[in-house]
Structure formats: structure tokens, C-alpha cells
Amino acid sequence: MRAAPTPNEMLQLDKQLCFAVYSTSLAMTRLYKPLLEKLGLTYPQYLVMLALWEEDGPTVSALGERLSLDSGTLTPLLKRLEASGLVARLRDVADERRVHITLTAEGRKLKAKAANVPACLLAASECSIDELVQLTRQLQTLRDRVKAAA
Amino acid sequence: MRAAPTPNEMLQLDKQLCFAVYSTSLAMTRLYKPLLEKLGLTYPQYLVMLALWEEDGPTVSALGERLSLDSGTLTPLLKRLEASGLVARLRDVADERRVHITLTAEGRKLKAKAANVPACLLAASECSIDELVQLTRQLQTLRDRVKAAA
DNA sequence: GGCAATTACATTGCACACAATTTAATTGCA
């Protein structure tokens, strides 16, 4: 039977898990940076576009709910996407407080150009699709539990 | 036999894996925020302190190598830790270009106060330690491969 | 109908992250 971990061992593990998630996220951002630059997107902007390609026209808060980002982050990001001509920000006619984010023709066209981006991560990971699906599921579970605890 | 994924399916998976890593990292930051606030630390500062508690006195670039962060990120962060009285920034006598980061007495004392932080993540995750160790290893492998490919 | 409470988004201020540039110290080589 294994002894209970000491506080020191816990800090070690914590360092490893926290840091593993943190540094993987930064490493993926760096991997994608040169690819996304060609599309004129940053990594968070790419995540927003992925969400919009799946479902067009959400309000700012619906998008924030999905990405768990607040208006302080999204408002300036969306203004930059608007300035790039990829999305439009339209006030809801029925409720003028709401702002709907809709893809422009150019924004929709970008989806085709982005189609080859994921292959890069797949290749870099040296994993099968099934392994990546598996890892994704584990992370989603961890994230949802962490969110529930916060 | 499963058909090869379409570009659309690839974008779906990409969205899910990228987003899973990204959102888990943000969720962990948010979980720790109230705990770390009591210690007077931000999440990246906590990761730096974890590194220093393991090995005191590295140069800025050695620390950057370990955390894969550059001086543009570390310099201001370390100045804030210095301003909080947790670390000292000392020029190397032999090579004045180098700056060593060393813990102050207060910085070393903080380790004891941080000892209870990891338990929070362990509880939130609803996982066994072995499961977390397993997930950590997978992430480290993915991160190292992504870093090698970048 | 009138008005306080709520809601949706925008703004401000602070702390990363990182590319690009600058500054200062050291190295290496003719």
C-alpha cells in the first residue's frame, strides 16, 4: 500500500499537472501561430471563428457562454474581427442591448482556407485520431468538474 | 473500417482538442485565483514560485527555458515578485548580463502556506492521484511533440 | 404608467504572452 503523499509531493504533482495543461496550451498556440497568421487570425480569434462556423449569429453573451469568456475579452476581440471584415456586429431589433455576431461572406470563405490547419496538429502530435479523441474527452471532463467546483 | 475524416470533421476535432486544452487551462486559473490571491500571487507567478521552490537561483533565461516563457513575459513578472518581497534579482558577478532569481526568506516561507493549494484541484477533479498522474503524462508527451514540431 | 432592479454590452485598469527591437556585456577571431 502506498503512503499518503506529503505536502511536498503534492506541490510536485500540482506543478506537473498545472504546468502540463498551461504549457500545452501555450505550445499549441505557438504551433498554430504561423498557420493562423496566413489567415489573419490569432489563436483566440481562430477559436471564435470555429464557433461561428458551427453556429452563426449568436449574441456576444451566448458566444461568451460557449467559450467561457466575458465581454471584457470578447468585445475588443470581436471589434478586431469586424475590422478585418470577417464578422458583423448587429444590434438585435427586438432587444437593443443584444449584439449578434454574424459571419460576412469573407468570414464564411475563410472556413475553406482553414480546412488544412488541423492536419498540422494531428501530424505534430504523432497520435492517432482515436487517441486524440480520448485525450480530448478526459480534458473536457476535468474542465467541467473544475468549472463546477469554482 | 472507419472512413477518413472529412475536412469538416477535422475542424470539429480541432475545435474540440484545441478548445479542451485552452479552456481547461483557463478553468484551472480561475479555480486557483481565490486561493492564490490569499498568497498574493497570480497563477503564472505561482508557477514561477513552484519552479523556484524546487531549484533556487536560476538565471532569467534558465527559468524561461523551464517554463518556456521569454524575457518579455518574465522580466515584468519577476519585478512584481520582487516588489512583493518574494524574490531578489541579482546580477551575476562573473557575467553581468545574467540576472539570478533567488528566493527571499519570505519567498521560502510562502511554500508552507501554499502546501494546501493542490488539494483543491485534486478535490475538484474528482479523480484519483493515479488518474491525474496518467493525464499529466499524456499532456507532457503531447506538449513535447508539439514543441518539437514548432 | 412609473420606477427600481436586472440584463447586455462596453470600458478601464492590471497582468500576462510574445514578436521585434534595444542595450549592455562577453566572446572569438584576425
Place this chain on the structure above:
DNA sequence: TGCAATTAAATTGTGTGCAATGTAATTGCC
């Protein structure tokens, strides 16, 4: 030895991330 090339940090500028606050529209309750 002298000086170009290299190295280590620091600085600058842009883009998130988020708490706290502000503003305008809507709702709910009397």
C-alpha cells in the same frame, strides 16, 4: 589587441483574460 558577432535582459507594442465599473435598454412590480 581590436572589433565584429553573439548573448542576456530589458523595452515596446499588440492582443488577450478578467475584475470592476459604467451605460443604456428592458423587465417586473406596485
